[in-house]
Amino acid sequence: MKKIGLLFGMEQSFPPAVVEEINSRDALVAAEFVQIGAVTLDELFEYDVILDRISQDVPYYRAMLKLAALNGVRVVNNPFWWSADDKFFNYALAQKVGIPVPNTALLPSKQHPPDTTSESFRNLIYPLNWQEIFDYVGFPAWMKPFDGGGWKHVYKVHTIDEFFEKYSETSNIVMTLQESIEFTEYYRCYCIGKKYVHIMPYEPRNPHHTRYDASFAPSPEMTRYLTELCIKICTMLGYDFNTIEFAVRDGIPYAIDYMNPAPDAERSSVRDDNFRWVVEKTATFLIELAHEGRAVPAGYTWSAMMNASKGTS
Ligand SMILES: Nc1ncnc2c1ncn2[C@@H]1O[C@H](COP(=O)(O)OP(=O)(O)O)[C@@H](O)[C@H]1O
């Protein structure tokens, strides 16, 4: 019997629905909520697969999941890459491979990080050449954390004065300043297992409860292109569960937000049909992984050492 564990926080509907879906499908695979206490180096873990929905908020779980991965548990999403990744790097990587992204600049934090002084910043040219940044990004622009989520500290700014006013509220958070894509269509897409894609028309300018009431829908060509981009982005970043947001201007979909390794999947926010899709495809993918079985993640420098030590034992 293979075992899949769900690790989650305040979510209400998605984790139990996935457990129920898996348990209704395949007699050789069972799912349950992860139970974990203190962890020692000898912990072997009883799960073949763990779906992680919460380690971004619980560092204890992130550390535990790295040990689980070392023991071959298939952790979705990869805890190592999730820890290393940030949105600014994502924009840079996407641009390098030819995916349309808005012009984006990385800004030093307004305030010094804890336990630093101006002496810690001897290498930083300050004041910055702000005009160069404004010319590159243009106005209106979005200022948002280089590594954040949930619309926290996201500001739309229209003028230089407004930029500096908002920037002064950002304390020691490292921000990006990004060209605003004044869009005619916007899509939020689930991508699971780097192959299952679900494109949801999404109107971020509406109040929260009506954001999935959009007045546009993707053409067949747009559907094909977005599907291709979602798979490319998730393959490149190594995420097995992610949402990718695109803002479409003049027919071009710009990738806006694609570092969402624990994306919102609550029934009340995504609505019944989207919820059904994400529950079913998550179950399908986790069952596929469970059947593939345990495997230590490849692609780390320590993976080669592990194989070498196996050979000599
Ligand atoms: N460059 C942009 N052009 C247009 N709208 C943007 C841009 N950046 C952010 N937004 C708007 O702000 C929202 C939140 O920004 P996003 O990058 O998705 O951050 P978060 O990870 O917090 O969701 C987006 O859903 C979108 O509506």
Ligand SMILES: [Mg+2]
């Ligand atoms: Mg977003």
